[in-house]
Amino acid sequence: MTKKRISSDIKFWAGKFPGVDSGATKTSNLEEIHRNDWVDDLGQDDFDQLMIIMNPCGITTDIYGRRVKPDGRWKACLRPKR
Amino acid sequence: MSKTETLNHCHVMEERGWLFHSEDSISTEEEYLYLLYALIYCLKPFKVLETGTCYGIGTAYICRALQKNGFGHVFSLEIEPQLVKKGWAQLELDGLEEWADIICTDSMEYLANTGEQFDFAFFDSLLPLRTKELKICLERKLLKSGTIFAMHDTSRLRTITPGSPDPQTPIHWKKFEAIEGIRWIEFPLSRGLTLGQVI
Numbered sequence: 346m347t348k349k350r351i352s353s354d355i356k357f358w359a360g361k362f363p364g365v366d367s368g369a370t371k372t373s374n375l376e377e378i379h380r381n382d383w384v385d386d387l388g389q390d391d392f393d394q395l396m397i398i399m400n401p402c403g404i405t406t407d408i409y410g411r412r413v414k415p416d417g418r419w420k421a422c423l424r425p426k427r
Numbered sequence: 428m429s430k431t432e433t434l435n436h437c438h439v440m441e442e443r444g445w446l447f448h449s450e451d452s453i454s455t456e457e458e459y460l461y462l463l464y465a466l467i468y469c470l471k472p473f474k475v476l477e478t479g480t481c482y483g484i485g486t487a488y489i490c491r492a493l494q495k496n497g498f499g500h501v502f503s504l505e506i507e508p509q510l511v512k513k514g515w516a517q518l519e520l521d522g523l524e525e526w527a528d529i530i531c532t533d534s535m536e537y538l539a540n541t542g543e544q545f546d547f548a549f550f551d552s553l554l555p556l557r558t559k560e561l562k563i564c565l566e567r568k569l570l571k572s573g574t575i576f577a578m579h580d581t582s583r584l585r586t587i588t589p590g591s592p593d594p595q596t597p598i599h600w601k602k603f604e605a606i607e608g609i610r611w612i613e614f615p616l617s618r619g620l621t622l623g624q625v626i
Contacts (some may be wrong), residue, residue, distance in 0.1 A: 402491055404484075404491060
């Protein structure tokens with residue numbers, strides 16, 4: 346399973362990844378993360394990639410999961426646990 | 428993702444709440460969280476006091492700034508056990524647990540007994556408690572001369588239901604203005620924040 350952290354510098358937008366709509370215009374760095382526990386905690390074992398959006402203070406604000414198979418579409422927003 | 432503040436909390440026009448952003452009706456507005464982060468980043472405190480962990484969002488911003496400084500620790504006080512759990516979960520999300528202690532305690536009791544001294548304080552518990560917490564910190568010299576503190580929800584125009592002034596606000600300000608040995612400036616917009624310094 347590949348997990349990606351996407352934050353500042355890379356801008357993506359609604360429409361680029363089907364299924365990602367509002368809130369998908371934030372920016373951040375791209376770096377590998379190895380935090381399997383996050384996936385398990387969120388109960389999202391079936392996602393192939395996670396996209397974690399952090400604000401300029403480095404606080405996670407949104408998490409998106411992507412299932413590469415069968416259609417590579419981004420799933421709905423997974424919120425950080427509250 | 429934060430919502431427009433006016434979807435979470437009622438405001439009068441002068442507070443310009445529609446220009447602010449917040450996660451929910453309880454957590455501090457994003458704009459003030461950025462300020463809190465910047466204060467910690469600038470003031471380089473070793474020990475930070477936070478009263479009212481709530482969902483741990485403010486705690487996370489404090490921790491991230493401490494992490495960026497490379498040192499420091501926040502002692503965050505929360506009386507509700509369920510909120511303590513949520514606070515820890517928020518810190519775990521960003522891997523910030525080592526920078527904080529979230530202590531399940533009555534803030535007044537803790538402050539009356541602790542031997543810690545703090546280099547920065549963020550008062551964000553129940554509004555009627557905040558001046559009491561500050562007073563006990565001053566009386567017990569938990570905040571030394573020169574120490575800066577922030578207090579949230581200090582808008583003088585605060586409403587808790589649309590159009591109805593919060594009855595706690597004038598009481599809070601009367602008590603706050605009666606405290607000797609501090610100077611302060613007010614950020615009046617949205618729910619408001621007051622920055623103070625111990626003289």
